[in-house]
Amino acid sequence: MRYIPIHNIKPGMVLGKTIFDKNGIKLLNMGNLITNDYLERIKSLGYPGLYIDDELSKDLQIDNIIIDTLKNEAVQSLKKIFVSTSTDSSSYQDEINFLSSNLLKIIDEIISNKDVIVNMVDLKIYDDYTYYHSVNVAILSLIVGNALKFHRAMLIQLGMAAILHDIGKKFTPIEILSKPGMLTDEEFDIIKEHPTNGYHFIKRFFPSISSATYVGILQHHERYDGSGYPSGAQGEGISLLGRILAVCDVYDALVSDRPYHKAYLPSEALEFIQGGSGSMFDPAIVITFCYKVASYPLGTAVTLSNGEVGIVVENYEEFNTRPKVKIVKNNIVTHYIDLKSDYNARNITIVGIANL
Known part of the structure; x- marks a missing residue:
């Protein structure tokens, strides 16, 4: 199995990894031939590439860090929290309970595989970027936290902060979030409100979540040298969770197709992260992160x-x-x-x- 960019996918290739539609329903199972009709639908969903099986890669097994069904359940649960307009905290309780249950399963999988290296290119649907991004940031953050020997309770705090880090974007106008091109200064000022909005939303509707999680959400755009937002905190004035989220958030954003940039290669994104060590990011977190993420994922x-x-x-x-x-x-x-x-x-x- 190996990853091929979508523009190089041809009808008749054999799919190596099952893909899903935006509702988390299987679109095409691994092992099936990719037809013209399926290829057009896959392109319309915004998949940047696919895993395929061929003679050159038939002996290469690339294991998921987290099984697809578990990841998709987390995405769908997170989506419901994002799109809900309810002002009643009880209406969110079922989804946050389900999300917490998923998170515990993700933590168990990561703990059981402490030597894991991120070796797979993620297959994101363009329209659901925010939800997939949030789950990916949670997985990356938990891998870093596990490598740093966090105890289980702290992994739960970290994972919850990571999976909900962008929840404040539920209050950001969609035309700004999906704008193709550079934002104006006024639009960027609105975007910069999302950590604070997320902090207040979580604190109001999910009071049982730990204060460390609230603070991680608030600080995921702070920068090690004090150049971030919302408060310009720096160094160890940024919580450890916030410093981990900062690295994982930027990395996953870089390797994703966005309205304002094409996806970086993993090797290019890691160069960017390393280049920001000591300025944007905590050097100790950068070192751990770069140990755990492959520059050239298997099958490249x-x-x-x-x-x-x-x-x-x-x-x-x-x-x-x-x-x-x-x-x-x-x-x-x-x-x-x-x-x-x-x-x-x-x-x-x-x-x-x-x-x-």
Whole structure:
């Protein structure tokens, strides 16, 4: 199985990972052929790419960090909280209970796989970006928190802050959220209200949630050097949860197609995160995050500095940019190069993404 951008998907390819519509209902199961009709529908939903199975990748297994059904349940539950216009706190209780139950299952999966590396490109539906983004930020944040040896109660606080970090956007006009292009200063000022709006919304409607969670939501746009908002907090004046959310929020936004930018490659997004270490982000959080997220996810087709092309088949925490690569020539696998451990490969680097 390997990931291919949507513009390179052709009818007749075999789907490698089940995809869902915006209601969380299966659209096409893994193993099915992609027809012209399905491809057009997939494109209309805004999928940036798909996982496919072919001869070059049939022996490559890429496991989900979180099973699709659990992730989709969290997305649908979060969507109901976002779109509700109720002013009665009891009307939200069922959804927050369901979301909390999902979050506990996500935490259990992450705790049980402490050595996990984020190795998969996420398949987001464009129209539901905010909900998928929120769940992704929760997963990334929990992976970081687990790597930092958070106890379970603190993981729950972190996960709840992450999955609800953008809840204040329920009060932001949709024409601003979905505007194609740069925002005006006035529009950006409205966007900047969402951490505070989210803080007050959660505090009012979900009073049983911990204060650490409220503060994490409030501070996810603060920056380590004090240049963020809403209060310009800096350094350890930003809560630990807020500092983790800041990194995970920016990373997932960068690797997503948005009205104002095309998705970054994971390697490009990690370069951005590393470049912001000590200014935008807490350096200690950046180091942990970069250990846990692959620069070149499994199945990525890459070009090496020696001119060879291949597919990434294994990644290593401590050598993020030096994976094991299956070399392909004329659609035939010729050999493997382990950029981490092969002595003869010490001067070989990945220089770009290939089209295989």
